[in-house]
Amino acid sequence: xxxxxxxxxxxxxxxxxxxxxxxxxxxxxxxxxxxxxxxxxxxxxxxxxxxxxxxxxxxxxxxxxxxxxxxxxxxxxxxxxxxxxxxxxxxxxxxxxxxxxxxxxxxxxxxxxxxxxxxxxxxxxxxxxxxxxxxxxxxxxxxxxxxxxxxxxxxxxxxxxxxxxxxxxxxxxxxxxxxxxxxxxxxxxxxxxxxxxxxxxxxxxxxxxxxxxxxxxxxxxxxxxxxxxxxxxxxxxxxxxxxxxxxxxx
Amino acid sequence: xxxxxxxxxxxxxxxxxxxxxxxxxxxxxxxxxxxxxxxxxxxxxxxxxxxxxxxxxxxxxxxxxxxxxxxxxxxxxxxxxxxxxxxxxxxxxxxxxxxxxxxxxxxxxxxxxxxxxxxxxxxxxxxxxxxxxxxxxxxxxxxxxxxxxxxxxxxxxxxxxxxxxxxxxxxxxxxxxxxxxxxxxxxxxxxxxxxxxxxxxxxxxxxxxxxxxxxxxxxxxxxxxxxxxxxxxxxxxxxxxxxxxxxxx
Numbered sequence: 049x050x051x052x053x054x055x056x057x058x059x060x061x062x063x064x065x066x067x068x069x070x071x072x073x074x075x076x077x078x079x080x081x082x083x084x085x086x087x088x089x090x091x092x093x094x095x096x097x098x099x100x101x102x103x104x105x106x107x108x109x110x111x112x113x114x115x116x117x118x119x120x121x122x123x124x125x126x127x128x129x130x131x132x133x134x135x136x137x138x139x140x141x142x143x144x145x146x147x148x149x150x151x152x153x154x155x156x157x158x159x160x161x162x163x164x165x166x167x168x169x170x171x172x173x174x175x176x177x178x179x180x181x182x183x184x185x186x187x188x189x190x191x192x193x194x195x196x197x198x199x200x201x202x203x204x205x206x207x208x209x210x211x212x213x214x215x216x217x218x219x220x221x222x223x224x225x226x227x228x229x230x231x232x233x234x235x236x237x238x239x240x241x242x243x244x245x246x247x248x249x250x251x252x253x254x255x256x257x258x259x260x261x262x263x264x265x266x267x268x269x270x271x272x273x274x275x276x277x278x279x280x281x282x283x284x285x286x287x288x289x290x291x292x293x294x295x296x297x298x
Numbered sequence: 299x300x301x302x303x304x305x306x307x308x309x310x311x312x313x314x315x316x317x318x319x320x321x322x323x324x325x326x327x328x329x330x331x332x333x334x335x336x337x338x339x340x341x342x343x344x345x346x347x348x349x350x351x352x353x354x355x356x357x358x359x360x361x362x363x364x365x366x367x368x369x370x371x372x373x374x375x376x377x378x379x380x381x382x383x384x385x386x387x388x389x390x391x392x393x394x395x396x397x398x399x400x401x402x403x404x405x406x407x408x409x410x411x412x413x414x415x416x417x418x419x420x421x422x423x424x425x426x427x428x429x430x431x432x433x434x435x436x437x438x439x440x441x442x443x444x445x446x447x448x449x450x451x452x453x454x455x456x457x458x459x460x461x462x463x464x465x466x467x468x469x470x471x472x473x474x475x476x477x478x479x480x481x482x483x484x485x486x487x488x489x490x491x492x493x494x495x496x497x498x499x500x501x502x503x504x505x506x507x508x509x510x511x512x513x514x515x516x517x518x519x520x521x522x523x524x525x526x527x528x529x530x531x532x533x534x535x536x537x538x539x540x541x542x543x544x545x546x547x
Binding site: 052055059079081141147150154155156157159160236240244254269270274277282285 | 305306309310312313316328332333386389390391393394396397399400401402403404405406407408409411412413480481483484487488491492495496503506507509510513515518519521522525526529530532533534537
């Protein structure tokens, strides 16, 4: 492990130790927060007992659905827009300001239109993710070297072969950036909307536990989400770095 | 006005007209129960602005947002410059800050509520939590990307650290820092609105959630419209300044 990695472990470990001390000495009282070792214990018990499995599966299912939709629609739209210059120019202001608009503000509207089911949550997560995928797909396609496409034409590759052998490997790292963002956004969208108002899922369980002062459920769930999102993001980032390094872009 | 900006203006106008047309089409399709027409929403918005209680909510949101954004800028710039200067702390903390960016921060809100209590301070804290991260990251990378020749000149002139920031790093980094401020602006707005949606008795986010309870479609659409128009307008303006700064640099 490098020195910087050790420092990182040290910073995180130090922060947890500090919390532990603050909790045990009672500077942070029990109603506000439990000591970290108790949170870990509760998390372990919760996972072993399986009482949150339903909520976890529901959240995961909705996240995957939204992610799949965002990737499918985003990549296809990106590829089409790349061909259709005029439409792309028209949509450009939308893409530029899209992430300045709080997508969650549409959630109450979706609830009123579609009812309080899974659809509004999936829609919010999809809306958050899809534009990141489109923008990164366009970015990747823009950067495919012209010489590769010319080579493909000389070798008389079919459009499908050109896409699979030339365009996709070349645009790969950028597509992966889009995927990484879409994963994060799908998580944020589903859990966030569950949290605001819903009938089930991890976000719902956290807000339910909060409303009932049930710290023994709330903190372990929060830690579970933190661990899951940091882990997934870490894996994807590492993969992205590797692809970039292989292309000599680092 | 140049040809390029004329083209952008035309594109934006076409886009706005298209979005309103889609909205109207949807309204004709699903009808009055679920949707208000663009015209009805505009009328309701005008009526809303005339009421005194709405002004209170609007003012509340704007105040929380303004305080949160000011804090985000100050903290973000300070931390960003520190991490940019101090290579070791930067390398250690940057990946951690990046991963905070990807977590659903809404789940942390109960902790903030327990720490700050229901009210303005929790809202502000949540806005800062969202907005400060891009400002830190962009400032950090701006400092890293400063041309070495400028830093060397500063060292030759024996500038102190604060003079270095004031006269060399800050002017050189302005375009990139501004991009950070632009993203931070959007995220702070999202943060303060989300905080209001989850637990609050005041503000636009509260009005939105209240609209669900009352099944008041017009209210929900009017408030959503106000938020979207405000966010899009300010962000377009910031984007314009951003482009100009980058072209000058």
